[in-house]
Amino acid sequence: MKKIGVFTSGGDSPGMNACIRAVVRACIYHGLEVYGIKYGYDGMIKGEIIKMQSHSVSNIVQRGGTILKSARSTEFRTKEGRQKAYDQLKKHGIEGLVAIGGDGTFTGAKIFSEEFDIPVIGCPGTIDNDIYGTDFTIGFDTAVNTALESIDKIRDTAASHDRIFFVEVMGRDSGYIAIQCGIGGGAEIVMVPETETTIADVIKKLDTGLRKTKTSSIVVVAEGDEEGNAAEVMAKVKAENPKNEYKVTTLGHIQRGGNPTATDRILGSRCGIAAVEGLMAGQRNCMAGVMNDQIVYTPFDDCISKSKPINQDYLKMMNILSI
Structure with a gap:
């Protein structure tokens, strides 16, 4: 050759x-x-x-x-x-x-x-x-670190306003980015395509955290989760449990760029x-x-x-x- x-x-x-x-x-x-x-x-x-x-x-x-x-x-x-x-x-x-x-x-x-x-x-x-x-x-490693940097910043504002943020990361068929960002970013919940996490599970976990004096939470959602993307998951949670303040951030293609x-x-x-x-x-x-x-x-x-x-x-x- x-x-x-x-x-x-x-x-x-x-x-x-x-x-x-x-x-x-x-x-x-x-x-x-x-x-x-x-x-x-x-x-x-x-x-x-x-x-x-x-x-x-x-x-x-x-x-x-x-x-x-x-x-x-x-x-x-x-x-x-x-x-x-x-x-x-x-x-x-x-x-x-x-x-x-x-x-x-x-x-x-x-x-x-x-x-x-x-x-x-x-x-x-x-x-x-x-x-x-x-x-x-x-x-993969760069994408995780890019997403993690954003999640760290989102947590600052979540804590300042006592909000629950649903953060969507890439992963149509795979939850690898979501799970590593969840662990590294201290998320309360991670939703990935590989495992089933119901809306009832999310609400229960959030309520448990709030009863333990947590005033804010981060939910990391892989875009391909069976319950839907972050906006869809938030809407379902809010319909069942409207008393909290919820926000959504979709990180999108920033995860594909950068040094x-x-x-x-x-x-x-x-x-x-x-x-x-x-x-x-x-x-x-x-x-x-x-x-x-x-x-x-x-x-x-x-x-x-x-x-x-x-x-x-x-x-x-x-x-x-x-x-």
Whole structure:
């Protein structure tokens, strides 16, 4: 293998640039040519492919987002679209790919690799930490710290006005951000998709806290909780228990931005180098992740199909710490 392409796809996450940088410099270190593919699969189809040098990734390790940009691609979901993408890769002589993204990115990579016999290795770039085969995903640590900083500030005003705040964090299918923010931010309740927390449970917990001289509370709600988002949960609680003052804050996309933490910069760098060296060693159709502080390669099939449940110790900690 002499030429490798790298691209980012799906939602951006802090640390993606560190991963791109690692891929580029690992290729150069090992004597390979490296090409950046802009705008994910859409850019691959359109031929937005540029040769990259060491200086192409200078001064990006500390930046959030992705210098290669990201975009959704409806066309890549068709066989004709994937054929166009393959033709562009062949035109540039690209023999292997590093795909930085989440399960949607890996699903596309798996199909593409099987159809055209081109090896692809993924790097887990998503803030949700919901990919099987790695302890943490690139961007998760930064997202938690960004959300936690906001929760700390919200608690100041909650305490000043004796209010109950419902704070919504990202996590359509995963409660990892919510549970870690809840523990780190001293929340009274955390609501996540993985476990059922009823409105009755929320009201009981809040009333218990208020009877113990608590004058304010924080409820962290993952956007995909079965009871709804933070605004919906608050409305249900208020309908049953209107005597308190309630407020809602939705943190939204601020969780996807910002300078990556050291943890995400290092994780992105490790995964990027591992992806390049995996391709050189003949690995394909898999993701380079880190488990128990060791690089591991997990088949895309497992990354896509297997769930990653929340550590039960975290749930136990919430119950103990919120009394």
